[in-house]
Amino acid sequence: MFKLILVLAAGMLPVTAFAEPSLERGEYLVRGPAACGNCHTPQGPNGPDMANELGGFLVEKNDAMEAWAVNITPGSRVADWSDQELAKAIREGIRPDGSVIGPPMPIGLYRGLSDDDLMSIVMFLRTVPASENVTPQSIYNFPLPPAYGPPIDTVASIPQGVTVEYGEYLAGPVAHCVECHTTFGQRGPMFETHLGAGGFEFHGPWGVSVAPNITPHEDGIPGYSDEDLAQMITAGKRPDGKPMLPPMGYGYYDRMTPDDLAAILLYLRQIPPLPSPG
Secondary structure (H helix, E strand, O other), X not given: OHHHHHHHHXXXXXXXXXXXXXXXXXXXXXXXXXXXXXXHOOXXXXXXXXXXXXXXXXXXXXXXXXXXXXXXXXXXXHHHOOHHHHHHHHHHOEOOOOOEOOOOOOHHXXXXXXXXXXXXXXXXXXXXXXXXXXXXXXXXXXXXXXXXXXXXXXXXXXOEOOOHHHHHHHHHHHOOHHHHOOOEEOOEEOHHHHOOOOOOEEEEOOEEEEOOOOOOOOOOXXXXXXXXXXXXXXXXXXXXXXXXXXXXXXXXXXXXXXXXXXXXXXXXXOOOOOOOOO
């Protein structure tokens, strides 16, 4: 039934696009599908420390890196950046001083954020409560690129609706689903050859979790109904009721609108089927 609703919705619902940045849109993206706090909000023994929302957190520490998602509230140095400088840091990974932001910030995907959504995010970040939390400088034991691509002039908005095109935008530049669920090589996700095939290992207090295959291959999602997938994405529960592991941002994705979730599922159902690595 849920799949039928998706099909009907894809053909009947109007598609729209935000004509200009808005605070409402920014809050929805940051606290919803973009899940910025999943990396930038400190984690305590009982979950996110919302008293320091977006105040910075140690995202990854291994032999290759000690990566900190920095404080991005008005209580940090970001407050001294212009809106254009903050936007460039988010979408291009370039700070005002010209230095490059390292992984796991998914700049390769954020480069596709539309102008309207990017500035909506900036607009909302200026309004969150200031956190005085201070994060150390990240350490990378490998060279960062001078840039992640040429300077970006403008990115047009994708019309909103239950469409494959908008679902691809949400699963890519916005929610970066394909960042974690694509097989990694020496230079990061292998989008051209292993899009959505999974296999990346996440190490944390919970142990080790492996990003599953989210393609239509038999190793991936065909065995799950759209209702199953919706529950897994938003509630972190498998069809049998067993909880799924972090670091997927279930607490953020459960704020997605039904249409946005439906668009993502529509997109995942049609990406090229690929076997899981190994």
